[in-house]
Structure formats: structure tokens, C-alpha cells
Amino acid sequence: MKTAQRLAGIEISLIRQINALATPFSVNLGIGEPNLEPDRTLRAMARRVAENGSWHYTANAGGASLRKKLCEGTPFDPKSEVCVTAGTQEALFAIFQAFLDPGDEVLVPNPGFLSYGTVARICGAVPVPYNLEPPSWTLDAAAMKFGERTKIVVVNSPSNPLGATLSREVLEAIVRRAAEAGAIVVSDEVYREIWFDEPPASMRGMGDHVIAVEGMSKSHSMTGLRIGWVFAHAELMKPIVTAHQYIATCASAFSQTLAEMVLADGEWNASWLERVRAQFREQRDAALYSIEHELGAHLDPPDGAFYAFVPVPTCDTVDFARTLATDAAVLVIPGVAFGSLGEGFVRISYAAPVEQIGTGIERIGRHLRAAGR
Numbered sequence: 001m002k003t004a005q006r007l008a009g010i011e012i013s014l015i016r017q018i019n020a021l022a023t024p025f026s027v028n029l030g031i032g033e034p035n036l037e038p039d040r041t042l043r044a045m046a047r048r049v050a051e052n053g054s055w056h057y058t059a060n061a062g063g064a065s066l067r068k069k070l071c072e073g074t075p076f077d078p079k080s081e082v083c084v085t086a087g088t089q090e091a092l093f094a095i096f097q098a099f100l101d102p103g104d105e106v107l108v109p110n111p112g113f114l115s116y117g118t119v120a121r122i123c124g125a126v127p128v129p130y131n132l133e134p135p136s137w138t139l140d141a142a143a144m145k146f147g148e149r150t151k152i153v154v155v156n157s158p159s160n161p162l163g164a165t166l167s168r169e170v171l172e173a174i175v176r177r178a179a180e181a182g183a184i185v186v187s188d189e190v191y192r193e194i195w196f197d198e199p200p201a202s203m204r205g206m207g208d209h210v211i212a213v214e215g216m217s218k219s220h221s222m223t224g225l226r227i228g229w230v231f232a233h234a235e236l237m238k239p240i241v242t243a244h245q246y247i248a249t250c251a252s253a254f255s256q257t258l259a260e261m262v263l264a265d266g267e268w269n270a271s272w273l274e275r276v277r278a279q280f281r282e283q284r285d286a287a288l289y290s291i292e293h294e295l296g297a298h299l300d301p302p303d304g305a306f307y308a309f310v311p312v313p314t315c316d317t318v319d320f321a322r323t324l325a326t327d328a329a330v331l332v333i334p335g336v337a338f339g340s341l342g343e344g345f346v347r348i349s350y351a352a353p354v355e356q357i358g359t360g361i362e363r364i365g366r367h368l369r370a371a372g373r
Helices: 014-019 040-052 064-071 087-099 115-122 168-181 234-248 253-264 266-295 317-328 354-370
Strands: 082-085 105-110 126-131 150-156 184-188 210-215 228-231 307-311 345-349
Touching: 014 317, 040 253, 040 266, 064 082, 064 253, 082 087, 082 234, 087 115, 087 150, 087 184, 087 210, 087 228, 087 234, 105 115, 115 126, 115 150, 150 168, 168 184, 253 266, 266 307, 266 354, 317 345, 317 354
Parallel strands: 105 126, 105 150, 150 184, 184 210
Antiparallel strands: 082 228, 210 228, 307 345
């Protein structure tokens, strides 16, 4: 049987390929999943949902009470301008399905999360990279190459894999450029609650052509519960909900009710997020210390998320990452997985205990020294 043409050249991501090399002896600095465990309050919420919550379908766009809670303090109408999704990955897939035709172009960050370009290709569209320049990993919006077929521009701040954020001025400039080109802006803000010095700017509400994607996967360690949401002007939201219906019907009713309970307890939620930021700040600082002392690389502290994008002395980061996995028992993700400008870097996730971070980076340093690099 021949594979559908839409999947020609599409493989399991390099992130998953590298993580598949893990053994019981591996130190995993590759997975993009927070090392957070639910506290007693969150577990108690989950028990109440399991005992009393609905096991039935919700509306396609999500339960009315959760949508109302999500829209509090925003200009969005809970009836027509928010859709609850099965995680942010499904949200992105639904958005791309709703708006992309074969031959359309999607501007994607380079380096940037690999799903953006892959999902665009599945839709028959063409991913067109725009460069983020080291060491600050920012960009000049005026240099972005909008064309006649540019349909969507994807923005991710804080960034996976960089941990960098874009200023409000840069985000507003992107919105203006997209409006001039008649393109939609899709802002992936799944890491927006994980920051260290000041909250990153959001694109939510910056224009009628802006779609913001958010969720609890990273901030509340709910990766397996698949809960995200989309904010968009009503005209844009209608086709998104249509696509979402045929992909997932609705997000998990359990996860929706749990998310609503989290948002309803504002005092607990604020304290939880403070603890999350404090933990990742400690792990970030431990990673930066080990990176400088073991690998000889000085990095500006990432603004958010839980990734460090680290230069390494190699021209083939895929081979380097595979060798580290098999010979040094440490997992990192090759930078080229995130675009051509990622070659020469690896993504280290510091979503791990401090001791594990130190051990993993020490193994990388030992491997480099043994190889004479």
C-alpha cells in the first residue's frame, strides 16, 4: 500500500527519534516536558472532577463555563471567539487545516519548533523560514519576506527551542507587516506563563487577523491531559471550530473541568505559577553554570520556557546527538531539528532535577574532551 502523498517525506520528529534511544541509564535532557508533579491541591481538584464531573461530550468549542472563564479580562466573546482544543498541537493543526490551501506559504521561525513546517507541508503548503539571529535570537520584522501566497506567519514567544522572547515592539511590527500582506498571525504562547524576569508580551488581541494559541500543558504539567485553547476574532474562529470538530469533536471533558477549577482558584493558581517559575529559574541557573564550566559556552540567560540552545563543535548535530545518546548516555536534541540555523547547536532541556542537569552536561563535556574537541 502506498502512503498518502500528503505524508511523503514526513517522518517521526527528530525529538521523538532521539528520545527513543533512551535506556534506563540515560540522562534525558531532550524531552520538552516539565518535571513538575501536581501538588495536593491540584490532585484534590482532579479527584473532585473524576467523582463529580461529566463524562459526556461538551460543545465542539468547549464547555460554556470554561470558555466564559477563559475570556474573563479579555475583549473576546466566549460564545464565538474562543475554542478549547485537545492541546496546542491540535489547535495548530486545526488552524492550518482551516486556512491553508496547497501552494500557500507559511512563514515559520528558524530556529523554531519543528511542527510548524511539518503541519504546513501536510496541508500542502510551503514553509518559508524567517531567521532569528543569535545571540539574542531576535529579528527585524522589516526583513521578513511576505509574498503573494503568504497566508500565515507563525510566532513563538517564549521560544522552543531558544527560550528567547520577542519584545512588544517587534510583535506589533509583525502584526503590521502581516496586515499589509493580508496574512494571518498565529501566535503560539504555550510557554507564556514560564518566564523569569518579566512577563513576555502577548499577541492576543493585537489585531483582528491575530490568532493566539495557549494551554496548560507546560505551565501546569498537564501534557498528557491535552488541554489548550485558541483566541481569535469570530470570523476567523468559525472555520477553526469546524476543523477542530472533525479532528477531535471536543477536548476531554475531564481536562476541561479541571482547567476551569484551576482558573477559578486564582490564589492557588498564582502561587502555583510562582513556584513553577522559581523551580525553572533554579534549574536554568544550574544548567547555565554547567554549560559554561563543562562546555566552555557562555549563554545569556533564556527569558522563558525551559530550554538552552547551546553551541557545540560539530557540523553534524544529528550524528552528534545520536552518538551522545549511545556512547555518553545523555539525550539532547540536535539543533538542526529546528531549522537550518540550528546546525552547530543542541537544545538542552533543563526541565530536570538539578543533579541530573549537572550529570548530563558533565557527560557531554567528558565526551567532547575524549574526542579532542
